[in-house]
């Protein structure tokens with residue numbers, strides 16, 4: 001078995017059921033939650049989104065919101081000023097250009113305020129099950145440690161992982177790498193003593 005397959009098989013054994021840890025009910029709520037999650041934790045986002053989505057349940061409502069109302073609700077998360085502006089502006093765009101719907105269109109999504117490559121890939125994979133590998137800080141760190149990529153550049157890591165795995169595995173691979181990075185192979189004090197990958201891990205063998 002190749003190293004890449006061995007890693008996937010072990011992660012699948014460790015985390016048979018994986019899903020996004022962001023709370024959402026609609027594609028619109030997913031998009032907003034992912035934009036809010038930049039440089040903050042899913043737990044922090046899940047604390048503010050129930051009130052945000054209760055007051056502004058769709059693009060039409062959020063597009064008409066006042067900055068101060070939105071900022072007041074999301075002020076506990078990082079970059080709240082910029083994020084409040086971005087989610088109002090992107091809601092306006094969705095209403096004007098897409099009838100308030102979130103399209104399964106990577107190029108359109110990355111044209112929205114606050115939406116980068118990682119966010120667009122999460123929405124495509126999570127909402128539409130379109131093969132995608134969003135590379136966040138966990139995916140990047142774990143891919144480096146497990147020798148799946150040599151690069152610190154998220155786009156290069158995305159390409160390296162895409163070349164190693166078939167498309168049908170991409171999205172769940174990303175969820176499992178996140179889970180592994182968040183709870184096991186943490187940035188500080190990873191659980192190496194319990195890990196199956198010590199024979200080749202760069203971090204363990206450095």
Ligand code: SF4
Pocket residue numbers: 145146184185186190191192193195196197198201202203204
């Ligand atoms: S050996 Fe340690 S650093 Fe390497 S993958 Fe396992 S937990 Fe992470």
